[in-house]
Amino acid sequence: MLIKTDKGRQELRPGNRTLGQRERALLLVADGSQSESRLGELFGGEGARLIGPLIDQGFLARQPSGRPVPRVPADASPTGIASAASHGEQFAGTRSLATARMFLFDLSERLFAPRDKALASRYREALREARDPQAMLAVGRALIADVEALAGSERADGISERLAKLLPAHLLESAL
Template structure:
């Protein structure tokens, strides 16, 4: 179950607006008592993505007790948490478009437009990876290495595994 962190509670105080409206709405509803599925249902399929982003940025924490592991359901050891959606360039592209709108558009409209254009023009794995590297470098410059690392991990879960092998 999702709950606000101290940073999340500070965001909800008057005059603290750093998040978009949908992010603030999820943050407001996350109280550590509602099941994730109940919260996510209110966000038309965007709930898991919004929550993952707020968790990676330190606004929310997942307080769900870990499931009991048996040999049949023991997950493989990976550095990033499990992603249950389809891995595809299209998923990664949509994530990067969304990131551009949330991260760059409010601060630098020209930068956001450059990234939108670059994402539209990216036709293969190499182009997509080049755009993602440039975006995460700018995220690191604007929001810090922790935020950029979270985005890199999310991309690693969205991109096809064959893309991760590309130099």
């Protein structure tokens, strides 16, 4: 099992970008709950090629068997939606498309409804109509693009990273 090191958690904080999207996606899912071989299967098997350098550079570490996964302090959370104090709570649930969808519904309501009711309504309807993972991810990408246009790339990056933490691992490849 692989876990993020302090250096790996720092890389995921808003404003810290030294790695590419695939390396960052691997960091996001390396929480000690999935085997190294499972992470290696990401990106059509390219994940296996990325793991070694991430370990060598100190972003990831192999978790000794039998040890619990360390809890990440709330102030080290890379959620970045608004601030760590208001939205930095750690998500301890199961990754699922339903959880990701609810996150996007909530995000749309909080960010768009106060400013642009029509845009919030459009996303609400699009998320309701998205019946398969690819359709839901397309809505998520569009929503993040609108966030970037309205609030900047740092905020959009934080939302992308939080969404990646909620999606099932097998969907991460198509989400990025």
